[in-house]
Each structure stands twice: as C-alpha cells, then as structure tokens.
Amino acid sequence: MSGRRTVYEIYWEILVYCKTPRSFTAIINRCDLNSKTGQEYLRFLVARGYLVAVESGERASYQSTPRAAEYIALFSSLYQKLFDSGPEFRL
C-alpha cells in the first residue's frame, strides 16, 4: 500500500500483515517502507509488545501478539465508523 499514510495506519498494516509470521523483507515490501523506517516501526511495535520476533532457522520473522488484536479492532472500528456519520457522497 502506498500514498500518504499516518503512522497509526502503518502500524495497523504491519500488525494485520504479521498475523502470520513474516520476514522483515516481506513486511517492508508489503507496507511500502524503506528498510530504515521499517526497522523503526518494527522496533517500536516489538518494544510495546505488539509484535514478537520469531526465530525460524537462520531468518527471523515477526508475528503479532494477542495484544495487537486490541489495536487492530479499535482501528478497524474507527475507520469503518467513518461511513456511519457525516456527509455521504452520492450522485
């Protein structure tokens, strides 16, 4: 996904994508991040306990923790509520 996203949107995207273990390369490719910012986002999420680094063989992969579910659910409900109220576009 590209375009102008907020940090919260990027966090949500990483956490949803990592519901199954994903490698660092797969995450930055999918979330359209460069490796430097990708490292920063992952470091933050791991530090807060939303992501966990899983060692599988030689390569490390990342997986969302049950704690991430709370953030994912809150984010989804906030974004879907955007269509419940306010002006609606129709012809």
Added chain:
Amino acid sequence: MMNPALSQFKNEIRHFSLVTSANLVIGAVASAAGILYIIAAILGLTTNLVSPELRVIAGAIAMVCFGLGVSVLHVTLGISRGLRGIKDKIDREGPAVTDDRITCLIVQMTAFYRDIRKTLGTIILLGPLCGFCVFVLGIVIGLETFSITSSGVSFTLDNRVTILAQAITLAIVVSSLLSSHYFTKFAMAWNHRIDTIEASECTLKTTLGLDDQ
C-alpha cells in the same frame, strides 16, 4: 448481508468513478474544440466570422480552451488511474470480505485522498472554466453579425450552427458545473473523514501507549 460501511464505500467509489469519467469527456471535448478551431483557422476556414478582430478573439479563446482541456484531461487522468486501482481491488473481492480487508480498502482510499486533495481543488476550479470557454467559443463561432453602438450591443447567431453547436456547448457547461459540484461534495465528505481520523488519533495514541511520550 453486506457490511454497511463496505456497501457505502463501494457506492461512493462507483459514483466518484462516474464523475471522473464525465470530467475526462469534458476535458477531451474542450481540447478537441480548441484544437479544431486552431486547425480551421490555420487552413483559412474561419473567414466567415464577422470581423478579423473576432477571429483573433476566437483564436485566443480556442487556445485557452485547448490548454484548459488538456489540463483537465491530464489532472483527471491522474485521479482516474489511482481510483481504478482501488476500484479493481474492490471488484476482485468476493462476497465474503473480511473486516481487515474492508479496513485495508478504506485506508487505501484515505491515503489516496490525501494524495489528490490539492489536485481535486484545482479540478473543481478548472472544470467549469473549461466548460465556460467551450460555451464562449461556440457563441463566437456562431455569430453572424455583431455590432457595438452607443445604444448597446447587438448580435445575430447563425441558426444552422447555433441549434446543434450551442446545444452541445450548453451540455458541456452544465456537465462541467455538475462534475465540479460532485467533486466538491466528494471533497467535503472526505475532508470530514480526514478530520475525524485526526481527531481519533488521540485514542489510537493512548492505546499504543504513546501518550506518555
């Protein structure tokens, strides 16, 4: 039953896509009208115009018309390409769309809207201007006699040209005004959503434990 958010989201994208297509047509017609008049003038086919001054004015309007038409076409094509990407993703979804997938599409559209926000403002202004230029060009080409006296301005329009050409130019003006109106409506709806997102960032910040930083 389809998720109400998804259903509304789908409708909005479909309607916005229709408005974008209409704007593409307006841009294409305006640039075609402009370039056709310029070519006709170069080939000397515009000698039936009332006066040489009017030919110069019509030439200038035709050039503006062509420029505006190309701008509208170019800007709308940019929006259209991005929108098509999102629309294709929505169309590819089966009947059972997960909650995460719906949110993902909404996030994509939000990011896309942030990208086109300024462009949309430009197109809201350019569209009616483009339609107005086509209309004025149609009037100028259709003039049979034109005079300015101390008692006022008098002119006669060529009926053969007027009936068909003026109907088309009028349709272009109306369509350009309508598309501008719907672009404004779309921008208002999404600006409201962007404001709501910004307001709810506090909740997300607290959930992530960022409020203590």
